[in-house]
Amino acid sequence: MAKSALIIGTGTGVLPRNMYKYGADWTGTDISENQIIEAQQLAKEAGMSIDFYTCDAKDIKLENASLDVITACQCIWYLNHEITAPRFSAMLKDNGSFLILYMGWLPYEDEIAGKSEDLILKYNPKWTGCRDTVHPVWVPDEYLDYFVISKQEEFRVDIPFTKDSWNGRMRACRGTSASMSPETLAVWENEHIKMLENYPESFCIKHYISVAWLRKK
Template identity: 50%
Template sequence: MEIADRRIDGGKPFDWGRTSEDYAKYRDIYPPEFYRRILDRGLCRDGQRVLDLGTGTGVLPRNLYAYGARWTGVDISEEQIRQARLLSEDMDIRYLAASAEELDFPDRSFDVVTACQCFWYFDHGKLMPELCRLLEPGGRILILYMAWLPFEDRIAGESERLVLKYSPNWSGAKETMRPIRIPDVYKEKFELVYHEEFPLQVSFTRESWHGRMRACRGVGASLTEAEIALWEEEHRKLLEKIAPENFEIRHYGAVAELKKDRMDKKKVRPGRRKQYAD
């Protein structure tokens, strides 16, 4: 499904379905420490009902499946969902191709909603009320992100510059370690109860880093086949010049946890404090 959003890449169209096979092969790269931060929050485990928005190829549900949560993954791309199902054949994970803003689940169907590497794609004016409806009182939204640091890592920086040569308006570039931005609309029904940003080292070979870069939005999801071929030729030559066969890339991870109000703020009488049964 082709998407064009003026907030992203200057409105240049992209389609994750075009790179789903690469995504499945090269983007399951979060290190154990990334998942440990989630589990240490007491989330995505022990029978909790978890809805994973923008699930892609099901990276989050597949890697946390053993910890006992009951997972549902949704993604707007049918090709991504097809890959997720193939990779999860021995797991009891439900996958749906659907828009996050238009889900047809009953009220209070979930204890946790996750959004990994996708939160900026959504229409939050529509999504926030829907998530409030779908979550139990006191339920959590867990927003997750990981990015390489181009100003701190030479290989990442040089690879990024080559992507910008072919996709000059690509908005995935020039990352620095920072908190995840939460749109103001969430303040109506949710409270930010935790956030953390932390450095990570992620291991690659030349081939896996090349595949990871090809599977990004600025290359595989948006360039023509001819442009991808030219980018690939240049990128392989670049890596032969500056990268050993095995190396690590500096990244950072970020977590933001939102808690659904147990009471509707509009129903609280003036002068009275809300009482939470935590």
């Protein structure tokens, strides 16, 4: 029997599309309608049957005890934990899993990542989502009333990029598109593209992944 998995903050569906080959029944939700539209299109083009919905995590309505796994990837900070902690527990089957996932680049260990951050700070010095180091992902206290922490782990990975895809990754971070004016963003992007001229067309950026595996009580 296939496992059933819910992906909170799915964005364009990267996680369920990459995990699809393992055979679970996948559902992805995100608060951004534009992201969900793109996720639906990408899944359709790949011939994948994945249910995607535009929905705030606190408003998800799935049957109780209907899921084997729930994941929150790159989004735990934005959830209303007083609501989502008991709701996630109720939706999970006995001994079901809640995975909190985070992946970040390492600016002190990777030259391109470090210089990219420096350039963002040049135009947006109030940006706080920078200078990351390897550390455990945050597990809000509210979940500990309903779950036990089975395992926490951090490990390093090298993620391949091209100049264009890395510029796009930097453009998508909260320090740029989400907080710069269009004029400032254009100036930053031009300088970032010029900076990347000093590097090969393809390269890897040092990242780390942090995982907290919680089991339903």
